[in-house]
Amino acid sequence: AQSVTQLDSQVPVFEEAPVELRCNYSSSVSVYLFWYVQYPNQGLQLLLKYLSGSTLVKGINGFEAEFNKSQTSFHLRKPSVHISDTAEYFCAVSLSTGAGSYQLTFGKGTKLSVIP
Amino acid sequence: DSGVTQTPKHLITATGQRVTLRCSPRSGDLSVYWYQQSLDQGLQFLIQYYNGEERAKGNILERFSAQQFPDLHSELNLSSLELGDSALYFCASSPGGGYGYTFGSGTRLTVV
Numbered sequence A: 001a002q003s004v005t006q007l008d009s010q011v012p013v014f015e016e017a018p019v020e021l022r023c024n025y026s027s028s029v030s031v032y033l034f035w036y037v038q039y040p041n042q043g044l045q046l047l048l049k050y051l052s053g054s055t056l057v058k059g060i061n062g063f064e065a066e067f068n069k070s071q072t073s074f075h076l077r078k079p080s081v082h083i084s085d086t087a088e089y090f091c092a093v094s095l096s097t098g099a100g101s102y103q104l105t106f107g108k109g110t111k112l113s114v115i116p
Numbered sequence B: 001d002s003g004v005t006q007t008p009k010h011l012i013t014a015t016g017q018r019v020t021l022r023c024s025p026r027s028g029d030l031s032v033y034w035y036q037q038s039l040d041q042g043l044q045f046l047i048q049y050y051n052g053e054e055r056a057k058g059n060i061l062e063r064f065s066a067q068q069f070p071d072l073h074s075e076l077n078l079s080s081l082e083l084g085d086s087a088l089y090f091c092a093s094s095p096g097g098g099y100g101y102t103f104g105s106g107t108r109l110t111v112v
Helices: none
Strands: A003-006 A010-014 A019-021 A023-026 A032-038 A044-050 A056-058 A064-067 A073-078 A085-097 A101-106 A110-115 B005-007 B010-015 B019-024 B031-036 B043-048 B052-059 B064-070 B074-078 B089-093 B107-111
Touching: A003 A085, A003 A101, A010 A019, A019 A110, A023 A085, A032 A064, A032 A073, A032 A101, A044 A056, A044 A064, A044 A073, A064 B031, A073 B064, A101 B005, A101 B031, A101 B043, A101 B052, B005 B010, B010 B019, B019 B089, B019 B107, B043 B074, B052 B107, B074 B089
Parallel strands: A010 A110, B010 B107
Antiparallel strands: A003 A023, A019 A073, A023 A073, A032 A044, A032 A085, A056 A064, A064 A073, A085 A101, A085 A110, B005 B019, B019 B074, B031 B043, B031 B089, B043 B052, B064 B074, B089 B107
8 A cells, every 4th residue: 555654744944944845655666746735724736746757846836846766755845935835735646546546645744834 | 716616615514414515526527536634634535436436435434425427526425424524525636547636625514
């Protein structure tokens, strides 16, 4: 079974500082990887995704993530955070369950708090 | 607007009652997924439908059921509700292939 581990449940960071949110997954086969953001009292918004090709993926709002197959990681980074980045971030893995079906499994989330 | 519509946005009901949550997928998407988000369990996959057929089941209770209709909208039925069923229920749609999922804004269910 696949699983997704987000290593930090909460990450406080000062405004304009860099941030890295860590994500590791377990799967013996190829997967698709995603990062979603959830602002307070809102739904899930796609930040970026890795399907294939370049291991460095750029997303919205200045975020990027790097896929590392050997370490089964997909860490999210931003060089300079803003107050508006305060939200919960979810890493997710999409894996085939057979017969053309896919299942998206989420990590438990990391709450990013940007401190003025 | 993500293109995935969920109704109602908020629902307050009493224990023991039955409710129906509705999801209209993004135009062209054949797959619908249901997720439950609670403080203690995080985002849990409940069930998936593809073009009217059930394709995968996750941590869905026997008191819960779902279906996808010919027009591709889906309904999640929750019965004999308990306080612990209070959560945010998300629907997502996908064209298939596992490479793209679009989420609705969710239905917040409060059981009192």
